[in-house]
Amino acid sequence: MNKEDVLNKLYESVSMMAWLQIRYAKLRDYKILDKIGPILKHLEEYIDKIRNNDVPVNWEIAERLNIALKTLTKENNEHDEDALNEIMVLDGIMGKELKRGLQKRLLISKEQIETRVSELAKEISRDLEGEDIIVVGILKGAIFFLTDLVRKIDLPLKLDFVEAKSYGSGMESSKNVQFRKFLELDIYGKTVLVVEDIVDTGHTFNALISFLKDKGPKKIVNCVLIDKKERREVDVKLDYVGFEVPAGFLVGYGLDFDDNYRCLPDIFVLEPMDKEDS
Numbered sequence: 001m002n003k004e005d006v007l008n009k010l011y012e013s014v015s016m017m018a019w020l021q022i023r024y025a026k027l028r029d030y031k032i033l034d035k036i037g038p039i040l041k042h043l044e045e046y047i048d049k050i051r052n053n054d055v056p057v058n059w060e061i062a063e064r065l066n067i068a069l070k071t072l073t074k075e076n077n078e079h080d081e082d083a084l085n086e087i088m089v090l091d092g093i094m095g096k097e098l099k100r101g102l103q104k105r106l107l108i109s110k111e112q113i114e115t116r117v118s119e120l121a122k123e124i125s126r127d128l129e130g131e132d133i134i135v136v137g138i139l140k141g142a143i144f145f146l147t148d149l150v151r152k153i154d155l156p157l158k159l160d161f162v163e164a165k166s167y168g169s170g171m172e173s174s175k176n177v178q179f180r181k182f183l184e185l186d187i188y189g190k191t192v193l194v195v196e197d198i199v200d201t202g203h204t205f206n207a208l209i210s211f212l213k214d215k216g217p218k219k220i221v222n223c224v225l226i227d228k229k230e231r232r233e234v235d236v237k238l239d240y241v242g243f244e245v246p247a248g249f250l251v252g253y254g255l256d257f258d259d260n261y262r263c264l265p266d267i268f269v270l271e272p273m274d275k276e277d278s
């Protein structure tokens with residue numbers, strides 16, 4: 001079976017699921033309706049990934065889903081227990097396939113990170129000597145970088161954190177930045193050293209800097225672990241940069257994908273597994 005056949009089966013399943021949604025809505029069966037919505041979304045995501053060759057084509061999933069849905073769409077058969085269970089099981093398998101479609105490739109080792117962090121700490125210790133410094137870490141991505149860095153900076157420091165959340169889905173950056181945790185220390189008149197994990201499009205970082213500027217610090221200096229310069233959409237000035245990385249979605253050493261992989265000691269690129277077409 002080739003990819004097109006599998007996709008056609010899956011498209012047919014999408015329309016049957018949509019039809020079932022209407023059916024359950026008419027029957028006011030909200031319990032099932034609440035389950036069908038997310039499954040339909042997973043199915044659409046799964047189809048997208050197959051189309052992009054990001055997950056392997058799996059005929060069995062497509063076929064079993066199609067059969068179960070055909071059973072449910074038969075007249076007065078929308079509560080067939082076996083078919084409903086089968087759909088739940090297949091949803092679980094699709095979820096695993098979606099994850100299995102990605103693999104980690106080592107990009108920056110913990111030894112490289114350690115060396116670079118020491119160099120940055122040395123430069124910062126030299127440049128900021130005599131300043132009254134508050135380090136502001138951006139949760140959660142910068143935690144490991146920050147704790148390694150500050151322990152190597154040979155100056156008296158105070159620590160505070162903000163949590164910036166850009167509400168995007170998956171690996172796409174969102175322009176809508178919100179702050180969920182605010183500063184506890186007063187940074188007025190102080191030198192602020194902002195420690196951030198990644199500057200990608202630059203939207204998060206820009207929002208953060210204007211948020212801090214409003215509080216009247218003497219100056220703001222920044223230290224960023226990863227600079228994805230080529231992806232920049234807005235202009236930002238970076239003072240200390242750990243590594244420049246052209247593109248790719250990174251995980252590990254604080255960086256996450258949906259809160260996964262954060263605690264790995266090295267940095268990896270998350271990328272699709274070897275592509276296969278049939």
Ligand code: IMP
Nearest residue numbers: 173199200201202203204249250255256
């Ligand atoms: P920006 O607003 O596009 O610059 O995105 C910055 C934020 O998105 C960072 O603070 C990260 O939390 C997150 N981010 C951007 N790229 C990556 C990545 O490759 N891996 C993990 N998180 C990322």
Ligand code: MG
Nearest residue numbers: 138139141197
């Ligand atoms: Mg972040």
